[in-house]
Amino acid sequence: MANDLALMLPEIIVLLTAVAALVAEMLRQPRIAFFVSIAGLALATMLTLPLLGEQATAFSDTFRIDTLSIWAKLILLPATILSLLLVRAELGGSAREGTAYVLIIMITLASLIMAGAGDTMLLVLGILLAGLGSFALVAYPRTDAATEAAMKYFVFASVTAGVMIFGLTYWFGGTGSTLLSELVILEKSPALAAIGFIAVVIGLGYKAALVPFHFWAPDAYEGAPVSIAAYLSVIPKVGAIFALAQVVRDLPVESAWQWIIAVVAVLSMTYGYLAALGQQNVVRLLAYSSVAQAGYFLLGVIAVGSSPLAFESLIVFSAAYAAMNLGAFAIIMQVGRTLEAFKNVGRQFPVIGVAMVVFLISLAGIPPLAGFVGKFLLFGAAMEAGFTWLVVIAIINSVLSLAVYLRIVVPMYQPSENEATTTDIVTIPLVRQVWFAGLLLTVFIGLAAQFLLGSIS
């Protein structure tokens, strides 16, 4: 028991941080809530470091302490800190500021639980916990758009969670256990395994905003504050993807799960970028882009069990994705939500322009930036798993993605007919720190991929 607690210490610290922040908020001390949150998450990150290399389970195999869950903490906790900075910059001073921190930390906790889930019930717990927080955060501004988006989000969550739990009963029936590690038993009854897996894909696919469970995402991102959208586009998504990887680890191949993943991946990548092509709102554009990026994640998931690169590629791409997506959203916070706002930004604010270009071409996967390294590893893993055709589709979509991201870059540098057009950009120190950190990480992960890979394996 004590050992179990020690292994789950980071998660416990995160929970305690949330509680402490809630207490501070109840005392009407949002500043203290903010600093407690930051400090708590930083502490949790530090406490994760000694766990590196650990391979264990806690609480009767229900929680896994392995490469995926440890690196999920190392990536998601700092990403949450960066998100908190953004939230503080955007929502600081508003009436319920502290609750935002609490909810965010709770969602992070839920994502960590998903990433380390060894039990179907833990999976459901994570999805529900993350969902509850997300609805509230999306509805935070209390505008019509936000409320509608939150409502939509909630309806989708209800339906998908219901389907998921329904499907999971098949697994329980087949194995007599809620443990994921028992799934190997289903080798003899692949249909059973497949029905349950489709249910899981629906539940996690909704969380990760995969096609066709993504409909909530653009509306939710658009309705929510930009910082919340940034957060939701990264942390729960990575958690859900890692959870999917945890599930397929023990799933017998006979259930054709790889094909299901492949179909969803193709749909997500293609649909995401196609829909992004028509967007005028940069937040919506990035929302669809994050749908497509989720499809790329699946290339790593598909290789789990058949390629040693699978976990490494998932982890590296998660880190890269977190850095570049948060950075891009941070710049949107500073510049504005519409493509119109980005006009001439590159000429007027060279540093912001360069940073945005770096994030976007990294998202498109151009060397030597982080996005390239991540995608490169994902492609390698999928090819090793025998899904070359999927890699080909992914590469074609990468070309499409360049067109999507250039839609932001071009107005930034296009000489405008009216030179007098000057955009006023209010520099928010916190936001600048975030995108600057994102910029450093994007470049660093790209250049030091070798080092990163060495420390993962």
Place this chain on the structure above:
Amino acid sequence: MIFISLVILVPLLAAIVILCLRKRAYELALAAAVVSLFGSLGLLFGSGAELILPGLPTMPLRLVATPLTSVLSTMVAVVSTLVLVYATGYMSQDKEKNRFFATLLLFIAAMQMLVLAGDWVLLLSAWELIGLSSYLLIGFWYQKPGVKTAATRAFLVTRSADLGLYIAAFILIASAGTSDIAATLNTDGTAAIVAGLFLLIAAMGKSAQTPLHDWLQRAMAGPTPVSALLHSATLVAAGAILLIRTAPMLPSETLVVIGIVGGITALITGLIALGESDLKRLLAASTSSQYGLMLLAVGAGVPLAALLHLIAHAAIKSSLFLGAGVFQHSRGSTALKDLAGVARDQPRIFIGFAIAALALAGIPPLSGFFSKDAIIAATMGSSHAWLFVPLVLIGTVLTGAYMARVLRILWQGNAQKKALAGLHWMSAGVAGLVILLIVLGALFPTIEAFVAAPLPGNMLAVGLGLSAALSGLLLGWFVPVRSLMGPLLEKANQGFSIAGGFDNLCVRPAFAIAHACEKLERRLYTAVLAVGKTGVKIAHVTRSSDEQGIDRFIFSIVHQTIRLGRQARALQSGLIHRELAITVIVTAGLFVVTVIGLLIY
């Protein structure tokens, strides 16, 4: 060793000092020449010396003083010293004395280096230096019209012939494995024949042998002391010296060719000299003719005879040129018709000139008599006597004839008294050379013994030579040149250009090659242009296929993509029940995929 350094380095240093100081040119030049002369004498009376300098790893640079080279070095030093004495007067009115004396000293140093060079590398560099400094000296009055052309012509002709020396040197070094001249002289067989022929080409260029004789007459554009030096002991002598030094190596096949070239030159340039109407050009043609005789002697297998004639000719020809220079100053022209009667203006100079002329014709007891007799005797002893002896005799007759003609023209006419600046310096130079040419004959047996080579003696040769010389003199004095030469006169005045000459041998082939190159280039240009045009055409085709094929394809893809995007957006209706329905339908699709997947497994 110290003497060798003195001989070469002192004139060189003096040249540099003159160029730096820009004054005291006479004193420095004369002092350097005298020191150099003492150095040469030191070599002559010394017991031979060798100076090995570091050069290429396996080919050190050598300077050697053998009896032959020290005699030659002394000759160069004596003649150049006397010419410098003369030049002190001749150039006294010139503004560019410094440049003149510096270049002349460089010339002398280069010639000494050539004479004393003990290896081919050094010889080649000296050869090049001589070419360069002679170019500078011939073109000294470069402001005058035609001077630059003459200098360039001299340079180019000798340069093209220099190629022969390079090839010969490479053949010899390659076959002997060393650059030491003495060692390469042991070469025999085909290598020796080929190398000998290439050496001959080099010598023909420098010594102005037919058909490359043309440049020498044009080189008269330079100052007279330069001509005197060029013709006697330096530039032109280099060719003959080369052959004399390499004579032990030359096989009989090469020797015949050398003899024939020399004989033809003696004949043709003798005729040119006879028909010439300009004193300096006449002397120049005479130089070619005399070197022709020397080559004949080499070809006859007696290089010593050539050496003696070289030395005698050096003294004679320089005194003739120096005399001509005085006449030129006196009358302001070198055309024979302007010089008529100049002997009465400058009687003392004329006496010297006349003695030199008689010496050249071969009248005893002057030096020319002995050297020419040696040549005749040599040809008589040769296995090709039937060819060589008549050539020598005709050459001798011609020499007598043109010298007598000149003397007659200079003597007959009216005096035009005119004071000359620097006359005593010039007289001193001429006097010294005339004394030298008188006494040289007596020194010949000594040289003969010193070089240790037997000279064939022949009383018949003496008789033949003397009668040929006398008949030549008489013909030249009494018979007008027009009736003497008949139809040959015109051709001689044209420099026997039909017989070949510079234009036919160098200019025309060069132009032919140039034309061919131009034609080739034009064709290449057309070809390249055609290739370029084809490339442009292909590019056009590619572009139109791009525009009509690939571009249209890509545009259609783009349009399709955008249309798809619009449709994808249309799915996002915002109506949640419709969106959920889509989710359900696609999920049903997933089930179908799963079923298919299950069936596959």
